[in-house]
Amino acid sequence: MERTFIAIKPDGVQRGLVGEVIRRFESKGFTLIGLKLMNVSRELAEQHYGVHKERPFFPGLVSFITSGPVVAMVWEGDGVIATSRKMIGATNPLNAELGTIRGDFGVSVGRNLIHGSDAPETAQSEISLWFKEEELMDWKPTITPWLYE
Secondary structure, eight states: OEEEEEEEOHHHHHTTOHHHHHHHHHHHTOEEEEEEEEOOOHHHHHHHTGGGTTSTTHHHHHHHHTSSOEEEEEEEETTHHHHHHHHHOOSSGGGSOBTBHHHHHOOBTTBOOEEEOOSHHHHHHHHHHHOOGGGSOOOOOTTHHHHOO
């Protein structure tokens, strides 16, 4: 089964959208295998956004993700990376389709509620950055046979 990293950013937590985001992933049939509410350290933020280090918006990314609690999650399922990206919607909520998380709840690109890994390599890297192996659950919901052949 494929795994992905999803984070509900401080704006999503502050706006009370944690339950809605989790509901959408559970309703899709994905399995939550890691979850924690946390304050993000500057070091973790800089590592997470390291690919953008030379970009002018990097300090703002770091400042925002460390500004309040974040819900970090690992989800598992067939095609979870590509499907979660579709569920999340375009980076700029003004361009995100209605029915996506950003399309339904987002207001501006700097406050776009949620992060999701964009590729298997990224997911693996982000999961290991945010979670220790022992923090991830290895379990199969009883509904699994009703979802997968």
